[in-house]
Amino acid sequence: MGGYFEKMFFWEEFLCYYSKDKLNFIGNSSSEKRSENVGKIDKLNEQCKCTYFFLDYDYEEDSFECNNEKYDLKSQAFTFLRKLDKSIPVILNITSMNLRLMGTLLFNIKKIGFKEVYCLYTEPLRYCKNIDGSDEEEFVDRFDLYKKFRGIEPIPGFLRANDDKLDEKWIAFLGFDGKRVEQINDRYDFADIVPVITLPSYKPGWQNYALQENIDIIKSVERKPEYIIANSFLSAYDYLEKMKKTYPKTYLRVTPLGTKINALGAILFCLNNVHNVELLYDNPKEEGKISTECGKTYIFDISEMINQ
Amino acid sequence: MNKKISGTPFSEYREEQVRVNVFDYFVTPSFFDQFYDTKPLLIYGSRGSGKTTLFKALALSDAKNVESYLSDNSYIGIYYRIDLNIMASFCGCGVSDDQWSKLFAHYFISALNYELIRQVIDIKDKIDFTDEKNFSKKYARLFSGKSSAVSLEELKDVIYNELYLVREYINNCANQEYPHIGDFATIIKELPSDLLRAIRNYDFSEKIIFYLVDEFEGLNDWQQRSILSFVKYSDDKHTFKICMRPDGLKSAETIGGEFISETDDIKSIDLNEKILNGKDGYYQYALDVCKKRIELFCNKNNFDINNILNFEDIFEELNFEHEMEIILKNRGKEKEKEISAFLNSIEYNSSEVNDYFQRNYFDFLLFRIVFLKKKSNVSVEDMWEMIKTKNKKYDTYVHNYKESLLYYLYLSSSKNKIYSGFRTLVNISGGTLRYLLEICNEIFEIAIANEKFSYEKPKVISYKTQTDAIYEISNKRVKQISAIPEIGLNIRTFIIALGKICQAYHKEERISKIEPNHFSIKSSNGRIEENVRIFLKECVTRGVLIKCKNNKAKNAGYIGADEFLYVLHPIYTPSFQISWRRKQKIEFDIEEVNILISNNTLEITKLIKKYMKKTNLLNENVNLDYMQLKFFFTEES
Incomplete structure (x- = not known):
């Protein structure tokens, strides 16, 4: 094992643990139930002032939209994040976040120097693609999650x-x-x-x-x-x-x-x-739903690691 | 004492896996002297055809003995493999195309020459480099615009820094300034000649630098044009040799809009064509490669190489008669009924004819084909006469249909085609050496496990083992047919559908097409749509299809929408139980091709059924499972 200690909370634990008065919540738009943001934000709002940012990632253009503003992923993710106060903790809902978007955000979060950074993830309960493939699906793989x-x-x-x-x-x-x-x-x-x-x-x-x-x-x-x-x-x-x-x-x-x-x-x-x-x-x-229903939700505190 | 042997002589069948010096395994192909040409060279070869191995054989970095390399060769080979991940990142950020183009050119020339300088530093103790200080100073300034260097090591650091700055810019384009662009045009023009002139010994001043650029197909078209611009201005001190997969060249133009011409600017070599050229060209080459591996393996493991018989003789080989015997075993009653039923149906069931065919089933099959294809002026008596007397026409039919009938019999009796003999392995590998080595590896592994094959006392490897191995590799290769990332799973679906259509023809009683495994496209307006063109190009680049010129236009009025034939690579043919030989083609309409590439499984299935209906197989219980391999039917079962 290395020099880090894994700080992981279940969702309910995090709600009890979190004691700051503000929080920036970044999530993405997705049709998957487990990446649902609003319910979580409502819960967080019971604890603190939670400002949320929903990012709509465009795969073709490699850009994302937030509050009707478009940002090029490569050149403007930094600009987007810099608008946030880096002293306010930020939580990223990475559940259904495209890895490209997620990686870019984390890269820029590190660069800007956000002090407290959390990642939220909800496990899938089951995947909804072709597990019990029928004959008509002969040409399709069992886990053809992405096309x-x-x-x-x-x-x-x-x-x-x-x-x-x-x-x-x-x-x-x-x-x-x-x-x-x-x-x-x-x-x-x-x-x-x-x-x-x-x-x-x-x-x-x-x-x-x-x-x-x-x-x-x-x-x-x-x-x-x-x-x-x-x-x-x-x-x-x-x-x-x-x-x-x-x-x-x-x-x-x-x-x-x-x-x-x-x-x-x-x-x-x-x-x-x-x-x-x-x-x-x-x-x-990602096209459509990959999974159905929700498993456990975890919050990971990656502050120490990302600020190495 | 039983020795624990690791692997087989063919365990390392990819160039990247070869852990000993590549020269140990290297067998010089007959056409290799063309690689020494000082003219720029474009080399096309499918995956596994040996492109990288050939390049590595030229490269200084892979020289087994540097002194010998420097003494014996009139060139210095600098190997550079294009990294797809890096090259794909030269886009976006709101930067203009022109700026990306310059940045890419600067990066590419820097990367090439970073490798060159690094190689020279590695051999510095062997060469007499004069005026290192001035050389380093000049090029540090050309690369960076400002830096100074007094040694090759410092120059290397300067170039590294340039590469690093470009990558940092790409990673942080929001916050970094557009980096300095070095004088790449002067660098590529002058650095090779300055470098060669600066080294006194080993006749460096007479040498030429070969920039060996691999994986060229990974670049997009503007990047390829950028590099071709440098290629066009090769000279007697530096030249480019560029490797890519078939159809990997996206543009034959330079940045300035000039075309690269075969006669004036470059030469091109199609490795597959070269290797397969001549009756026994590839066979001999493949045999030499395998023998070399056996030799190395025996030496490494202290086996007496004389124990290994002539390598080819290790593989049991069945002839046509043997195979027929195996297929027809235990089918006596079935054959009897079949022959009688057919002769009755054509009202030609005399005892003489019936008896003859009962004893000569192959002739019966031929007779049936002749009958089903018969022209109106040919009578049944004439057909019988032809069979009985075995005249010239009979010989022609045998020549044309012998192999087809074998496939027909295997498919109609639901048995797996037998593959045996080294020549068969070579044929199935289709000119791709890697496949041959993979098959040999599998054969030896199965033989060791199941037949207790030993290198100390080798015995002939059975046809069963060879057949099992070929099916294993073929099925694996079909499963591995990857998607075109941008457009999804279409390639594998397409190949499976094509395989099934070809199989339908192979299973046809009257054999309307002889062993089809390739196709051409006909279009009413003579055009092929762009999406089809792109799709087929990807299939060729990935080695799934082989593209050949379609020389046999049917008639003057035939509009060949596409002047090419697309052949299923032989490695996939066992999986579909079809022939690897190039005999007759299927002609698809452009609409049919659109369906086949569409990924619409419903429409594809309909199309397959249409072809089954054409070949009278529709009443069969259609098994659309592409996993063709059933349990192997052995003669003991």
């Missing part, structure tokens, strides 16, 4: 390069959608692949979906998959830190296709390690 992708492109703020041509290791946090890993590997053809699966997963047995859907790539590598905890960003962070220490002269490319919480850990790690670590992502477009 369109921007393609491989750095999340704004995360562009890095292997200038010294170090040996590379591709650390892939595997999700349910096995085709994504194949797509990325089709472009890069990595020699050294480290498949990582969540265990324990959100629900017992879900790690088997990840194993099944990624079985080809797991079989093709010369090592067993590694494991991190699904609902722990610190588990992901510490794992990457361990890899960096174990392979100091290796260029690590990290692809977080698993849980959003693990992706949070990967993003924070990349933010804190600008040399020889790169986030490699395929930027999918």
